[in-house]
Amino acid sequence: MSTLNCDLLVLGSGIAGQTAATHAAEAGLNVILAEKTAALGGSTVMSGGWFAFSGTEEQRAAGVDDSAELFLRDMQEVGEYRNDPALLHAYLDHQDETYRWLKEHGVVFREVEISSGQSAKRGHNTAITDVMATLHDQFAAAGGTTLLEHRATKLLTDADGRVTGTRLSGPKGDSEVTARFGVVLATGGFSRGTELLNIFAPGQLQAIPFGGRGNTGDGLRMAWKLGADMADMSFISGTYGSHPETGEVHELLTAYYVGAIIVNKGGRRFIDESLSYKTLGAAVLHEEDGLGVQIFDARVRALSHRGIPLKDMDTLEEKGHVFRADTLAELAELADVDPDTLEQTVARYNDVATRGGDDEVGRASLCNGVGELVPIEQAPFYAYPAKSLMTTTYCGVKTSAHAEVITVEGESIPGLYAIGEVVGGFHGAAYMTGSSLGKGAVFGLIVAQQAAQRAALAAHTPSGVGA
Ligand SMILES: Cc1cc2nc3c(=O)[nH]c(=O)nc-3n(C[C@H](O)[C@H](O)[C@H](O)COP(=O)(O)OP(=O)(O)OC[C@H]3O[C@@H](n4cnc5c(N)ncnc54)[C@H](O)[C@@H]3O)c2cc1C
Structure with missing residues (x-):
């Protein structure tokens, strides 16, 4: 040898x-x-x-x-x-x-x-x-x-x-x-x-x-x-935020740190979206099909930064991974989310974001204690279905x-x-x-x-x- x-x-x-x-x-x-x-x-x-x-x-x-x-x-x-x-x-x-x-x-x-x-x-x-x-x-x-x-x-x-x-x-x-x-x-x-x-x-x-x-x-x-x-x-967890058809190319989106909420297929939120995306990755595995859909509006969409990982909504929309619709009900149909529940969920979130009060999943900021909640109200509306990605x-x-x-x-x-x-x-x-x-x-x-x-x-x- x-x-x-x-x-x-x-x-x-x-x-x-x-x-x-x-x-x-x-x-x-x-x-x-x-x-x-x-x-x-x-x-x-x-x-x-x-x-x-x-x-x-x-x-x-x-x-x-x-x-x-x-x-x-x-x-x-x-x-x-x-x-x-x-x-x-x-x-x-x-x-x-x-x-x-x-x-x-x-x-x-x-x-x-x-x-x-x-x-x-x-x-x-x-x-x-x-x-x-x-x-x-x-x-x-x-x-x-x-x-x-x-x-x-x-x-x-x-x-x-x-x-x-x-x-x-x-x-x-x-x-x-x-x-x-x-x-x-x-x-x-x-x-x-x-x-x-x-x-x-x-x-x-x-x-x-x-x-x-x-x-x-x-x-x-x-x-x-x-x-x-x-x-x-004991802390191994995937990272939340990748489309189910993610291939070999990096595709993580964290629209939730700039104002999106995450709902399951039933249209309900299930976790404080401001937490670490590893914590979100563990939580989403308990939802139907392991899926959490990021829901956001035109204000959040405008924060996209092409070419910058985690922030690039432009490329994901071009790939056909982001849905867009003029109303939440239409968006829900496209993303296969319960429409009535989604509308109610967004209405409750918007109420907390505009008038204050306790959020239903305990969210008090956009990201880790920083940034005030902003209502999801400016059409068009967007949905990005995402799963947990075993990155690390x-x-x-x-x-x-x-x-x-x-x-x-x-x-x-x-x-x-x-x-x-x-x-x-x-x-x-x-x-x-x-x-x-x-x-x-x-x-x-x-x-x-x-x-x-x-x-x-x-x-x-x-x-x-x-x-
Ligand atoms: C999609 C994605 C996005 C991420 N984004 C970020 C980010 O923005 N910021 C951040 O801080 N972290 C991020 N991470 C995590 C970060 O990339 C990794 O944790 C980090 O790169 C690990 O570096 P490393 O040098 O330890 O290992 P790696 O970069 O994984 O390199 C290890 C190398 O060792 C080789 N190897 C394994 N076994 C052997 C062997 N027996 N003999 C010889 N070679 C061997 C492997 O083939 C590999 O090439 C991300 C990870 C992924 C997958």
Whole structure:
């Protein structure tokens, strides 16, 4: 079996792995990036491209009042205080550096917007496929090696239990890679991992399967075998907001954060629409056909932003996925929703929006405590039928703030690191838009910096072996 040697072995080429690989290669390490599929980018290149950062130049230019303290509070509230504070603090301590590193590497944050779990406009939108292509080019330019269609199948350990490398299965058979300063699991979640979903969240198999084709939970399983602890496994939920005929192309709409309501086929609302779209994703599975129909009017429709994920109603209407009618009754017929009940539901909502009082599902804002309810009254009216999309799992191996994988006995596994969606404990019960691409980049940077430090230390020790 052939063997390759390197300083740092990164498994998985999404935002987490690519950030780690690029940064480490630029720091002078000999880095191998192994990717299971034939294409780079995993779920990252299918994503909406939103990064959550606070205190940025773009926020200041848009007059947004935000802070690390508010960011922390939002993360804890949306996560129901189940998140690991050490991971959250590591994110907040490194977000500015990461944001600047991304900009220095050519990333343009083209739009700042509020979204799931945020109480200030904190989502920074990027053209994510361009971001990933650029970071990979910079990795190659710094001398990094990429192995496509190389799936890590087994972690290699020495007699002391230190992870020294990985076995890879590739087009030409099996090979081994050894890494002096660490093996980094950046293998993403298991949104395509039917076996693991069956174990941890069988109810979620009703959601539309999505996410990177290679995201079946390999990294989680390999770390599990070595005794890794896990976190957040019970909070897996699809994301609400995708048309039932969503194919391979990203199609999530969050018209409810700017004024739509969500009704079931019976025409009734069933959840406070201002909550995290992961919470909505879990709730919609209990409705008939797993369907929730976003109902909005011309005022909301005018807020569409073509080309910007989550906000692009123009493209969805052109695709024939958004219905339009002059009256609510006609709209209900088109969308196969009970017409009488829909009219009554909208009338009650409009009454609360104009005169105040208690909303029937407890909604008091448009999005996570921000924005006043606005009546749905300006014709034409629109309906977007949507289901839960299994985009992400946001749970997995426990790590320290330095990305070391932690065992069930609370010890780190020497030589093994995990970053990105394969990690559990960061989000807690639900999810804030932008915090996953954000954490991939933040912890990618952290893990690369740590590896560079180990390499520097080893260069000054007689044995030359990393600590
Ligand atoms: C439709 C959609 C929209 C989203 N929008 C946003 C958003 O706007 N903002 C946000 O923050 N998050 C968003 N997310 C979530 C976010 O995209 C992911 O959580 C994030 O990209 C995960 O990054 P990652 O690097 O950890 O994993 P991935 O990007 O999934 O990369 C993991 C890679 O590892 C590879 N791999 C797996 N197993 C192995 C193995 N054994 N050996 C080698 N390679 C392996 C996979 O093939 C894959 O390429 C969205 C997700 C989806 C699907």
